[in-house]
Amino acid sequence: AQSVTQLGSHVSVSEGALVLLRCNYSSSVPPYLFWYVQYPNQGLQLLLKYTSAATLVKGINGFEAEFKKSETSFHLTKPSAHMSDAAEYFCAVRNTGNQFYFGTGTSLTVIP
């Protein structure tokens, strides 16, 4: 079965520092992978998605993620954190049967 694992339920970074949120997936075939952000009391918003094109995917708000098949990873990064990046981030996988599975989420805190 498909699944995603997000390492670290809480991550804190200083404003201006690198953001790294980890996601590993389990799949026998390369899946479609997504990162979503959820601000308090709001629905999920897509940051970026990997659909078997370029392995380095650029998303909104300066975020990007790299698909590494050998490591079964799809980590999310941003070179310089901003206060407005504080939110909950979810990694998700979609299999060939069009079923979505979400990770448990990582709460990002940005320290001024």
Place this chain on the structure above:
Amino acid sequence: EAGVAQSPRYKIIEKRQSVAFWCNPISGHATLYWYQQILGQGPKLLIQFQNNGVVDDSQLPKDRFSAERLKGVDSTLKIQPAKLEDSAVYLCASSDDSYGVDTQYFGPGTRLTVL
């Protein structure tokens, strides 16, 4: 373009009562999803529709949960009777997969509290 609409935004009920949630997807989106998000967890897919047909309902507790999507547009999710553990945010999402893998667009959710 209007987003995914959900109502109500908040609902408080007592256990054993019934409750219904409504979702109106983005116009033209054939696929509609209902998720349950318990506090501190990621969304869990309850049911997925393709037009008005069910694609996946393997994680829907069918003894108490039901969902329908009449005419392939808006959808309702019902819980009858509710249990304490049903307290969660219920998210609706839609996507247009006409040209391959498309993005899911999420509504704001309905926060259910069961007392």
